[in-house]
Amino acid sequence: MAALIKQEKEVLKVKSDLKQAILDLRKILKSDDTTIISTYHSQNAEFRRYSICLTKTPVMDPRYCAQDILLCDLCQKVALQSHCELCQINLSLSITTEEHGYTIRTSESASCPPVKPLLDVPELITTIDTGYMSNVTNLNDKEIWTCGKDKIIKLYNLQGEYISENRNLDICVADSDAHAVVVVNQAGKLRFRYTGLPSNKKESFCPRGITTDSQSQILTADTYNHCIHILDQDGQFLSYIDNCFLQRPWGLCVDSKDNLFVAERDSGKVKKIKYM
Structure with missing residues (x-):
């Protein structure tokens, strides 16, 4: 075990040196200083030394x-x-x-989940009466947390916020003030904006809660049109959930079985919906 710890320290040292070397190279690439560029010497020999160290037969x-x-x-x-x-x-x-x-x-990477087709008609599984609240999240397949204006967090046995990280590491934000879902990659670069579809909906698109599922699909609550929009990971509209008697849906979350939990702002209900 002592030999393993020693080798671990050597590997960590090499990783640290490699990270610093990469940072230095990136700095040179971005620099306009010709002096730095002209005095640069290849570090290939050093990198090969690192490679030998990292590929040594482990103890x-x-x-x-x-x-x-x-x-x-x-x-x-x-x-x-x-x-x-x-x-x-x-x-x-x-x-x-x-x-x-x-x-x-x-x-x-995490094993790819089985492909699940969207249901033609989403199915309401459960309605939980919680009183007035606006947010819901799940710890596991048996418990959810809710929070409302009284600032009391409640735990419910089942026997989001406005931001969510997708499986591809994109950050998905429901920006209700801008009437858009904004998605950026892990480096912060804009991937797309979704502003709803031209339709006969009475109110303008106003996303509130947002979450993602095992298929990297993005779900967002269109509160004042009483429905959920489902998008693929590239921002293409897939479907509405508008048949489950939703009333001002707000907070959203999805459990490990891709059941959707919807917190209704005014009714105080959490609805569990099967949509795949």
Whole structure:
């Protein structure tokens, strides 16, 4: 175990050096100073040294095989049997990929969920009477939290806010003042704005709650038109949910089974809707 810890420290040192080298290179690329550019010397030899260090055969604990030992991305500690005791999370295995002519190690992304088609007619599963409230979120498949004007957070056994992170790491914002859903990527670059569809709706598009599901679809509450808009991850309109007797839908959240929870602002009800 001491040898593993020593090797872990060496790898962390190399990662730190690599990050700094990348930052320095980016600074040079953005610089207009010809002196810095003209005096730059290739660091390929140094990078090769890093590569040798990172690809050394790891010191193995005889109790475990190579597939059992991973580095936790959160705490940067060695985790045995693909589980980090410190962070209490299971780690995905590593895969080798080819990118721009180089062989790199990357963490395997979360397994893709099965494709679920949208239902032609969304189905209301449950209505929970909570009193006046405007926000709802779920901890798991059995509990939801609600909050209203009384500033009291309530937990409900089942036996959002206006911002949501999608599975592709996009940040989705329901901007009611701008009458738009605004989506930016993880670098903060605008991907698209959705301002509703030209329709016979009585009121202008006013998104409030927003959430995403396992298919990376975006759902937002059109409060004053009493419906939910469903978009794909690129901002294309897919469908409305407007048949579940919604009254001023506000807060939204989706559980692990893609059940949608809708908090109605005025009625104080939370409605559970199956739409896929």
